Amino acid sequence: MCTVAQLTDIMKLARSLVLVLLCLLAGLTASAASDFPQALSGLAEKSFKKRLGAINAVAVSGHERAQTVLEALAQRRLFVANPGKRLVIKTEAGGYQMAVTGEPAGEIAKPALKRVKTNNRLRKVIRNALGTLTLRSPDPARRLAAAQTIFASRDASALPILEVALAAETDIQVRTVMERARAASTLMGSAGEADKLEAISTIRQMGNQDAIALLSAFGDRAKGAEKAAASQAIAEIERTLALWSGAQNVIYGLSLGSVLLLAAIGLAITFGVMGVINMAHGEMVMLGAYVTFAVQEVLRTSFPGLFDWSLLFAIPLAFLVSGCVGVALERGVIRFLYGRPLETLLATWGVSLILQQAVRTIFGPNNREVGNPSWMSGSFELGQLALTWNRLYIILFALLIFAGLYAAMRWTSFGLQMRSVVQNRQMAGAMGIRTKWIDALTFGLGSGIAGIAGVAISQIDNVSPNLGQSYIIDSFMVVVFGGVGNLWGTLVGAMTLGVANKFLEPYAGAVLAKIFVLVFIILFIQKRPRGLFALKGRGIEA
Amino acid sequence: MIVRLLSRSLDHWSYGFLAVLVLVSIILPALHLLVPPGSYFHVSGYAIGLMGKYLCFALLALSVDLIWGFCGILSLGHGAFFALGGYAMGMYLMRQIGSRGVYGHPELPDFMVFLNWQELPWFWLGFDSFAYAAVMIVAVPGALAFVFGWFAFRSRVTGVYLSIITQALTYALMLAFFRNDMGFGGNNGLTDFKDILGFSLQAPGTRAALFSASALALGLGFVVCRLITRSRAGKVLEAIRDAESRVRFLGYRVERYKLAVFVISACLAGIAGALYVPQVGIINPGEFSPANSIEIVIAVAVGGRGTLFGPIVGAVLVNFAKTWFTGALPELWLFALGGLFIAVTLFLPRGIVGLVQSYWPRLPAAGVANRAAKPSTEGSTR
Amino acid sequence: MPKSRFLSTSLKSTIAAAALLSSSALVSAEETIKVGILHSLSGTMAISETTLKDVMLMLIEKQNEKGGLLGKKLEPVVVDPASNWPLFAEKARGLIEKDKVSAVFGCWTSVSRKSVLPVFEELNSLLFYPVQYEGEESSKNVFYTGAAPNQQAIPAVDYLMSEEGGSVKRWVLAGTDYVYPRTTNKILEAYLKSKGVASEDIMINYTPFGHSDWQTIVSDIKKFGAAGKKTAVVSTINGDANVPFYKELGNQGVSAEDIPVVAFSVGEEELAGLSTAPLVGHLAAWNYFQSVEAPVNAKFVQDWKAFIKDEKRVTNDPMEAHFIGFNMWVEAVKKAGTTDPDAVGEAIIGVTVPNLSGGYSAMMPNHHITKPVLIGEIQEDGQFETVWQTSGQVVGDAWSDYLPGSKDLISDWRKPLSCGNFNVKTGKCGGQGN
Incomplete structure (x- = not known):
């Protein structure tokens, strides 16, 4: 670790470096000013190599417009205007300005414009170049991004600029990243052994895959103590990462489990509580997903500002739509079939075919685009755990639904009536409960919950007419495994199956893991024929 | 003795049905082979193939009816036994290709050459002999049914639970057979068959013979089911369907009866699959899909469960409807099929045979259907 | 007697059913030329295949506007094999035997193609298969208008x-x-x-x-x-x-x-189902993109949007394959002067038609076609931008040069060789030989 004295030394060194660098830059700029237009014209070339060279030339030109031009190129706003092969930038306002000077370029007809094409390789070069150019931007977020870019590029030549930037940096977070970037550049450059060993220890503290990647790349060409230190650091990081990966598997498992829970929880009511084998359950989920699509479509065209709130609109609507279809299904078909559970299977299978085809006829057979709201996109890191926002929200959402449903069953008068009808229909009727209405509403509730599940599932899966089919079997497995008629069983069942699947997957592969889980369920049912949380009763046959 | 047994079990309706089957199995192939194309009475290869397929589904439906209609076991995974029988036949047909595959390898099927396999896996050995394959066609589904049933019936898994785990069984098998590493051709399955017992599968004669064989198998299957259901054991099975606990308290070993009939049913399904494969020319894991098994259960319900005639009528009708609708209403046929299922369950609770019986009360076996359709107090079907 | 009545009614109904199935065979197919369309309209593959059915209907409509073929109108026969592979074989047989179609355009998955292949060989009809596939196959009756592995x-x-x-x-x-x-x-x-x-x-x-x-x-x-x-x-x-x-x-x-x-399996249709913003820059390799700049493509896209009455619908590579395949078949029928499969199969080899990327595709003797290979980057609008393409057309290779089982095999359906798996080492038709 550095002492205070060492730190001040470094600061002094840095300050003198800045001076040297600034002088150098000034000289460079003078000589490069005339090269800039020429470098710029290289961007209009057809050949990939020449454009690559031009980007590098623009980046090192030191010209004040270099950053603007490169940013425009990265954002696909740089065009070649014919005739004359002038390079122009499309501004945010929609007009055009000359790339070289920034002066307005006047009206240009669309056919005369040709966008300067980039590809992944070029974009990476641009990103790295912009990294060095924006390292001293006033905006901390951009400095952070720049430091991250330099860390990723491991560009040894960025070292002097990093030193300058570090000396002036006040933001702690940006500073940490810059130090890591400096360590990366040091390792890739020609610094002395002491500097490199210190860099290794900086990198080791990162403790993630990026650190391993950097250290192993360094270790491949290092020798002696440096190599030993690098491999020791790698081993250490790998040990901690192995621990983290267990936790990561649990998270993945919970996430898969929460999707299963969402898909199954509506079925836990219609099948578990009412005993109706509803093969159209998957289609209720599908309807919820299509409601989300429809809501987003309306918002996109009419109220684009509200797009981020689309799911909030979709949830009650999906509940209503699926719930109403559910009530209609109960009133129209299922109520004639009580006491013949297996025949409800046949009729609801017919219903599921009709619903699928109806959606196919209305919305077309193709997948429909359902976007993630911005607050559900991307990921964040917790220690060494990578968590994606949408998965996290789905876990929370599933638990929330579960809690809400549990509370509704337990503490509302509707829940009380529902339970009484299930336990003893005649007696409940005698007490004045309208059992037929309760049947319809219960079925509607189960279907509505399935619709809400569809809103969540639309965020991670295809929205197509086949959506329901892919969840129906899994849902039945969860309910049967957990124990019919018990909400807790469904929760524990879903989470257990999810986590078991994710722990098996790295060893057995996705397919075998799923087969093992199915075989496990079959065997488990032999052991406990009424599932995990069996309802206790005195009947020989429930 | 056999004659006496038969005469006791089969009534004149059964004889009538068998006579029709025999006539069909002679007349249709004759019309296919002897009447020149273009004549009004010519039956095309397409029609023979279609009806052969229907007969296989009818045999499968019959096997489902044996356990569901007479013993209350609703299997939503009977397609698994059908597909296993089909795979056994497919493996035999695959080995018959010999060196006529696209790669011309003398021993390995094309898909193995494709995946760089060097030799036949052990479970493919022996399938070059028809006798061995024929044994496997009944042995493999039978063995699986035995193991599965042994566990399930002993632990008294019944009703919906049993239905769901049979579904899990067929789903797991489907996923397993989809894997290319299993050695059964993965998603593509087994296809491109050339000949069976030395006869080219593309020849009209072979096609006609396969059709007749299917009709014959259906007839034999029908006789077997009749013998079982009219025997003393058949009465016990019906009693198990209606009140399992009471039968157990009377001292019967319920699980043995159930296991026996489940295994027999699986063997029948295997035979149906084996006859199906050479007629459609392909077997692939799609046959294991739970939807197929549900569809055949629906066919049984449409025809009328617990009647043995019903499932045959139902399977032919449902599949004919599918053929007809997918050609005539390609965009809307699922509406028609779904509507048919709903209408039948709502308005024809005892299926078509039940409907006929209500106009024609002398039709036998309907009494069984009558009872089966009533909600049972002990909920044996739950 | 109930018994005999039952017997006779069931016999009658059986014969009636048989007659029903075969009767349509008697209707003569003289007035029109029938074209079979064998794409799943329900089930798991409907997502991809329904579009191909629509594009075939459009191509047939356009051809009829131009006066049909050989002085007759073309008549599409659409069936739904419902993503069920045995049903594919059944429907193929129905199209050929019952509806007497002159050619069939259809299939998407490999297994559906494998399922119908024996039917087409037995009944000697023609199948145009429009999807990129794994190669390792060459049939006298199948024309592969999608990409082979070496074309993608x-x-x-x-x-x-x-x-x-x-x-x-x-x-x-x-x-x-x-x-x-x-x-x-x-x-x-x-x-x-x-x-x-x-x-x-x-x-x-x-x-x-x-x-x-x-x-x-x-x-x-x-x-x-x-x-x-x-x-x-x-x-x-x-x-x-x-x-x-x-x-x-x-x-x-x-x-x-x-x-x-x-x-290799993600095209414009698949991208239409998701928001592409986070995917910008990821790549796809195909032989055609909707964004290709060529007058013929601009017209095709315009026609398609007008036909399907939806400005948002996109075009993709398998649609182009049907476009090429259909035009090749039309040219071959004109050349042969008949729709007889043998004559058309012989005439079609060497037929060259415009493809949608501005060049020309030719049917090769191995029943595969020549195509350019394009690499495109996903854009924010769900389209691809071509970042690289082969300088000329690449010839589809039925048998891969990189697999030990097939590196010695070639396919040439011209007479006198007429063989799908000719072994250049042993000089024999029929794979590796012994």
Whole structure:
């Protein structure tokens, strides 16, 4: 670790470096000013190599417009205007300005414009170049991004600029990243052994895959103590990462489990509580997903500002739509079939075919685009755990639904009536409960919950007419495994199956893991024929 | 003795049905082979193939009816036994290709050459002999049914639970057979068959013979089911369907009866699959899909469960409807099929045979259907 | 007597049913030329195949506007094989025997093609198969208008290995577990090794159909890519599974500049089902993109949107394959002067028609066609931008040069050879021989 004295030394060194660098830059700029237009014209070339060279030339030109031009190129706003092969930038306002000077370029007809094409390789070069150019931007977020870019590029030549930037940096977070970037550049450059060993220890503290990647790349060409230190650091990081990966598997498992829970929880009511084998359950989920699509479509065209709130609109609507279809299904078909559970299977299978085809006829057979709201996109890191926002929200959402449903069953008068009808229909009727209405509403509730599940599932899966089919079997497995008629069983069942699947997957592969889980369920049912949380009763046959 | 047994079990309706089957199995192939194309009475290869397929589904439906209609076991995974029988036949047909595959390898099927396999896996050995394959066609589904049933019936898994785990069984098998590493051709399955017992599968004669064989198998299957259901054991099975606990308290070993009939049913399904494969020319894991098994259960319900005639009528009708609708209403046929299922369950609770019986009360076996359709107090079907 | 009445009625109904099935065969097919369309309109494959049915209807309509063929109108016969493979064989037989179609355009999955293949060979009719596939097949009765592996996979890998594509050194071959990815990956693995890529730099992963939980696999890919060498993913992931795969990629922050994904089964139709913003820069290799700049393509896109009455609908590569295949068939029928399959099959070899990327495609003697190979980057509007393309047309290769079982095989359906699996080493028709 550095002492205070060492730190001040470094600061002094840095300050003198800045001076040297600034002088150098000034000289460079003078000589490069005339090269800039020429470098710029290289961007209009057809050949990939020449454009690559031009980007590098623009980046090192030191010209004040270099950053603007490169940013425009990265954002696909740089065009070649014919005739004359002038390079122009499309501004945010929609007009055009000359790339070289920034002066307005006047009206240009669309056919005369040709966008300067980039590809992944070029974009990476641009990103790295912009990294060095924006390292001293006033905006901390951009400095952070720049430091991250330099860390990723491991560009040894960025070292002097990093030193300058570090000396002036006040933001702690940006500073940490810059130090890591400096360590990366040091390792890739020609610094002395002491500097490199210190860099290794900086990198080791990162403790993630990026650190391993950097250290192993360094270790491949290092020798002696440096190599030993690098491999020791790698081993250490790998040990901690192995621990983290267990936790990561649990998270993945919970996430898969929460999707299963969402898909199954509506079925836990219609099948578990009412005993109706509803093969159209998957289609209720599908309807919820299509409601989300429809809501987003309306918002996109009419109220684009509200797009981020689309799911909030979709949830009650999906509940209503699926719930109403559910009530209609109960009133129209299922109520004639009580006491013949297996025949409800046949009729609801017919219903599921009709619903699928109806959606196919209305919305077309193709997948429909359902976007993630911005607050559900991307990921964040917790220690060494990578968590994606949408998965996290789905876990929370599933638990929330579960809690809400549990509370509704337990503490509302509707829940009380529902339970009484299930336990003893005649007696409940005698007490004045309208059992037929309760049947319809219960079925509607189960279907509505399935619709809400569809809103969540639309965020991670295809929205197509086949959506329901892919969840129906899994849902039945969860309910049967957990124990019919018990909400807790469904929760524990879903989470257990999810986590078991994710722990098996790295060893057995996705397919075998799923087969093992199915075989496990079959065997488990032999052991406990009424599932995990069996309802206790005195009947020989429930 | 056999004659006496038969005469006791089969009534004149059964004889009538068998006579029709025999006539069909002679007349249709004759019309296919002897009447020149273009004549009004010519039956095309397409029609023979279609009806052969229907007969296989009818045999499968019959096997489902044996356990569901007479013993209350609703299997939503009977397609698994059908597909296993089909795979056994497919493996035999695959080995018959010999060196006529696209790669011309003398021993390995094309898909193995494709995946760089060097030799036949052990479970493919022996399938070059028809006798061995024929044994496997009944042995493999039978063995699986035995193991599965042994566990399930002993632990008294019944009703919906049993239905769901049979579904899990067929789903797991489907996923397993989809894997290319299993050695059964993965998603593509087994296809491109050339000949069976030395006869080219593309020849009209072979096609006609396969059709007749299917009709014959259906007839034999029908006789077997009749013998079982009219025997003393058949009465016990019906009693198990209606009140399992009471039968157990009377001292019967319920699980043995159930296991026996489940295994027999699986063997029948295997035979149906084996006859199906050479007629459609392909077997692939799609046959294991739970939807197929549900569809055949629906066919049984449409025809009328617990009647043995019903499932045959139902399977032919449902599949004919599918053929007809997918050609005539390609965009809307699922509406028609779904509507048919709903209408039948709502308005024809005892299926078509039940409907006929209500106009024609002398039709036998309907009494069984009558009872089966009533909600049972002990909920044996739950 | 009830017995005899029952007997006679059932006999009558049987005969009636048989007559019903065969009666339509008697209606003569003189007035029109019938064209069969064999694409799933329901079930899992309806997502992809329904569009192809529509494009065929459009092509037939346009041809009829131009006066039909041989002085007769073309009549489409649409059936729904419902993503059920045995049903494909049944429907194919029905189309040929019952409806007497002159040619069939259809199938998407390999298994559906394998299922109908014996039917077409037995009844000697013609099938035009419009989808990229694994190769290793050549039938006298099938014309493969989609890409063979050498028209898609190998050029894509070549591009990624080049400096322009990012000099990729480490490869993830991710696919759905069925025959097309298996074979393509086998070919690519052999090809990469022949280019000096070490085994530990290749990761192969298979997932089931419709796989929707990609968390583990995407994080594995990230880990594999963090080893210091430039890494790319070659994806043969099938249809439905792609949407959750790309969503997971986007959310876990795998950007195209770090780990590009090049897909062989993702086209404009698939992209229409997801928001492409996080995917910009990921790649696809095809023989056609909707964004291709050519007058013939502009007209095709315009026609398609007008025909389907939806401005948002897109065009894709298999649609172009049907466009080429249909025009080739039309030209061959004109050349032969008849729709007889043997005559058309002979006439079609060498027929050259415009493709939609501004060039010309020709039917080769191995029943595959010549096509350019395009690499495109996903754009924010759900379209592809071509970043690289082969300088000329690539000839489809039925038998891969990189698989030990097929490297000596060629296919040539011209007389006198007329063989789909001719072994150049043994000089015999019929595969490896003994």
